[in-house]
Amino acid sequence: DAGITQSPRHKVTETGTPVTLRCHQTENHRYMYWYRQDPGHGLRLIHYSYGVKDTDKGEVSDGYSVSRSKTEDFLLTLESATSSQTSVYFCAISEGDRDGYTFGSGTRLTVV
Amino acid sequence: AQKITQTQPGMFVQEKEAVTLDCTYDTSDPSYGLFWYKQPSSGEMIFLIYQGSYDQQNATEGRYSLNFQKARKSANLVISASQLGDSAMYFCAMRSGSARQLTFGSGTQLTVLP
Numbered sequence: 001d002a003g004i005t006q007s008p009r010h011k012v013t014e015t016g017t018p019v020t021l022r023c024h025q026t027e028n029h030r031y032m033y034w035y036r037q038d039p040g041h042g043l044r045l046i047h048y049s050y051g052v053k054d055t056d057k058g059e060v061s062d063g064y065s066v067s068r069s070k071t072e073d074f075l076l077t078l079e080s081a082t083s084s085q086t087s088v089y090f091c092a093i094s095e096g097d098r099d100g101y102t103f104g105s106g107t108r109l110t111v112v
Numbered sequence: 113a114q115k116i117t118q119t120q121p122g123m124f125v126q127e128k129e130a131v132t133l134d135c136t137y138d139t140s141d142p143s144y145g146l147f148w149y150k151q152p153s154s155g156e157m158i159f160l161i162y163q164g165s166y167d168q169q170n171a172t173e174g175r176y177s178l179n180f181q182k183a184r185k186s187a188n189l190v191i192s193a194s195q196l197g198d199s200a201m202y203f204c205a206m207r208s209g210s211a212r213q214l215t216f217g218s219g220t221q222l223t224v225l226p
Contacts, residue, residue, distance in 0.1 A: 043216040106155055
């Protein structure tokens with residue numbers, strides 16, 4: 001299996017605090033993505049990266065920022081967490097045109 | 113803009129029977145890819161099957177097949193001989209655009225009955 005890990009797996013944080021989620025890959029893939037999953041919405045793209053220091057916004061980017069200083073790491077930051085950001089966050093890497101995207105195990109974030 | 117529509121929030125099927133999960137899509141890109149993912153209750157996303165927009169034949173992977181009707185913009189997943197372990201949420205997704213991002217449908221919760 002492709003090496004992709006997310007940390008932490010679970011986090012509870014308070015409204016207004018900053019939170020950083022980490023996605024780490026060992027496959028040297030160029031493309032990395034952050035999604036959030038909410039009931040009734042499937043997975044929605046937050047931000048994506050197509051190389052070191054190359055990132056762009058997705059469908060639901062408000063309130064989130066990302067950084068990619070190394071090929072293997074893609075960080076998602078909630079600058080000031082809100083209750084609406086309570087969700088399950090998935091990182092994904094793209095392996096090739098015909099191959100499925102590989103997803104991390106997810107991070108369950110609760111903002112109280 | 114890309115859009116994926118899954119109109120069946122929940123489906124039931126008897127064990128050993130076949131089931132079709134519907135997916136329609138909308139895109140103006142001539143080149144795109146269609147994916148199906150399975151998400152069991154444990155939460156991981158499992159890739160099932162892929163269909164490219166230029167593929168002439170419908171994709172098959174074991175008990176999974178994709179009924180691709182390009183003119184109707186549909187990409188239905190057919191699961192043959194359902195098993196109890198097939199009970200899960202199923203997502204249809206489309207890849208398009210230069211950044212290869214996936215757009216997901218809202219999912220179909222499949223329950224296989226013994």
